Amino acid sequence: MAGIVVIGAGQAGASCAAKLRALGHDGPITLIGEEPVPPYQRPPLSKKYLLGEMALERLFLRPESFYAEADIALHLNCTVTAIDRKDRVVIAGGQAIGYDDLVLTTGSVPRRLPGRIGGELAGVHVVRDLRDADSMAPEFVAGRHVLIVGGGYIGLEAAAVAASRGLKVTLVEMGARILQRVAAPETSEYFRALHRAHGVDIREGIGLETLLGETRVTAARLSDGTEIDVDFVIVGVGITPATELAEMAGLEIENGIRTDAFGRTSDPHIWAAGDCASFPHEDGRLRLESVPNAIDMAECVAANILGAETPYVPQPWFWSDQYDVKLQIAGLNTGYDRIVTRPGDGAGHVSFWYYKGDRLLAVDAMNEPRAYMVGKRLIDAGKSADPALVADPATDLKALLSA
Incomplete structure (x- = not known):
């Protein structure tokens, strides 16, 4: 049995491999990463790690021992140079590794x-x-x-x-x-x-x-x-999806590796998730560059490889830490036509609510976790909130959830 091979040992790749085991897959799983260390968090690299406030080991998503205990073959410091779709083989570090299903979680590269x-x-x-x-x-x-x-x-x-x-x-x-x-x-x-x-x-x-x-x-x-x-x-002028390997293999590319709603690429035995993948969304296609998307899409792909046939529906959220400000973002603001400002509880505490007509699209919350939480729950449920109530500091935000 050739098993499942995951190329890219970042957040998406590690999440996919772990989810396959958690869902009961008992066949071989191989996780291949170019870096010499186990899968780790990237967001702290430009924050706490760079400040010297987080040790290397705290970056790791799981202890290295986890992969052996879960019987996941972890190949580190290993570059995949080719995908042979006909024979279902990848060439990694000069070695041929066969697959029944292949997952591309190759991420992105900085400009x-x-x-x-x-x-x-x-x-x-x-x-x-x-x-x-x-x-x-x-x-x-x-x-x-x-x-x-x-x-x-x-x-x-x-x-x-x-x-x-x-x-x-x-x-x-x-x-x-x-x-x-x-x-x-x-x-x-x-x-x-x-x-x-x-x-x-x-x-x-x-x-x-x-x-x-x-x-x-x-x-x-x-x-x-x-x-x-x-x-x-x-x-810091942006990133581009890492699609070179997929392009060499002849897979369809459209602002990333093109997938269907289930995460399948143009080859039914190859899947993609995370920064490198674009998927159907509303009337077009979407590619999200975020940790939550990497995790959620990778776990959805893992389930679909095992037969779930569940479409991926993103629930976008993001964050950024700068000085003593924690910015939390819920939703996607594309197409907004007005902003509603809600004052917070102290200096520098505020949230901005993005609307398109009467539809709530997104919320930017600065040191306002309650506004973020309420906004995210509304957006995830497909609900909106009266802009006048949002702007009124006297409004109990939690009451908006039942309005």
Whole structure:
């Protein structure tokens, strides 16, 4: 019996393998990862791990012993170079491994600066995996100057760590405002004010023209012509789904590895889940870059491999930690046409509720866990709440659940 092979030992891959065992699958399971360590959490890499507040072992999703105890063959530091769909074999580390079903949980890769503008200089970093975090950690010395390129959540989280460690921080965002792609102007304004209060120099509508230096970055020229001396650079300009292996195998690609509602790819014996996969959603297709999606979709795929035939229905939620602010996001704000602001219980406590007409789409909650919880429950249930009641601080949020 060839069994089930999972390529990609991140959150999705580990979740899929563990769920297969939990659901009673007693055949062989092989989990293949390129990194030399067991599957681990990625979000803390740009937060507590980079701050030195979380040890490596605490990053691990499960103790390494779990995989042996669950009879999951864990292949670490191993690269898959090919998929032979005809013979149902993958080539990993020079070894041929057969499969009955194959799951692709290859994740995503960070966009890097091109070499022509200095992206290959030493001192230019991205934040995606453990190696990235370990390579940049020695750079965080109080008094040094870091340039952060990109005003999304990764860039802002890195800025928060650097400012908290006493570094001088300049952040440039080519768009008109930080978080422009993912959040309302109200949320952008909240985090702009938060970072500036911590000394971060945020420059919006300004991009990077080039990095300067012979072998290591020493300065940056911005699109407005200014030059600034920098000690190192962190690039946070988004990620792309890791589809190279799937493309080489001839699978259909559409903003990621194209799957049906059950997680099957264009090959009925190959499945995909997590950052790398796009799936049917409402009137189009969706690809979600989040830990909850990686877990939920991978577990759904595990069940479907075993015959459940359950469509994957995402219940999106996200989070970001910056300084003493915990942002929790429920739902997807695509297509919103108005924002309802609900004041919180203290300074810096607020939530922004996204509506399309009378339909509640999403909630951004800053240090407001109750607003997040209520908003998420409403969205998951397909319900909305009267915007006037949401905006009224006298309204008991929990009462909205039964309204």
